[in-house]
Amino acid sequence: MANLSEIKRTLGYDMLNLNTVVTESGEQTPWFKQWDNDSRIAVLVHKDTFARIKANPELSSLGLNVQTKQGAQGEYTAKTICIYTEAEQTL
Numbered sequence: 001m002a003n004l005s006e007i008k009r010t011l012g013y014d015m016l017n018l019n020t021v022v023t024e025s026g027e028q029t030p031w032f033k034q035w036d037n038d039s040r041i042a043v044l045v046h047k048d049t050f051a052r053i054k055a056n057p058e059l060s061s062l063g064l065n066v067q068t069k070q071g072a073q074g075e076y077t078a079k080t081i082c083i084y085t086e087a088e089q090t091l
Contacts, residue, residue, distance in 0.1 A: 001084055003060045004053055010064065011079065016043060018050070040076040042069075049083055061085065 008016060018032035021044075032050055034043040045053075053059055065080040 001061045001063055003058050003062060005057075007062050007064065007081055011043060013043075016045075018043075018045065040074070042076060042078045043081065044078060045081040049081060052083060053081075059083070 002010070008014065013034075016034050018034050021029045021031040021033045023029060030047045032045050032047065036042075053062070061084050063082055063084050065082050067078045067080075068075055069078050
């Protein structure tokens with residue numbers, strides 16, 4: 001788990017320039033995205049997660065979910081910033 005500074009360092013960015021994700025029909029979604037066309041990498045964060053990070057930039061329970069996805073122009077990598085919570089149960 002990491003804080004925002006560590007996540008940005010892992011991603012290789014000093015700053016995340018996020019825009020609201022809009023569907024093909026023009027509807028806004030509850031997601032923000034930074035798109036790097038050269039490397040075909042999308043950095044995504046849900047608006048609820050964004051609000052929690054903004055309220056506490058030192059939040060230390062952040063992580064990245066990395067997936068390869070198929071887009072209109074071919075494959076790209078989607079890196080989603082998420083908040084991890086402690087397990088309620090362990091085995």
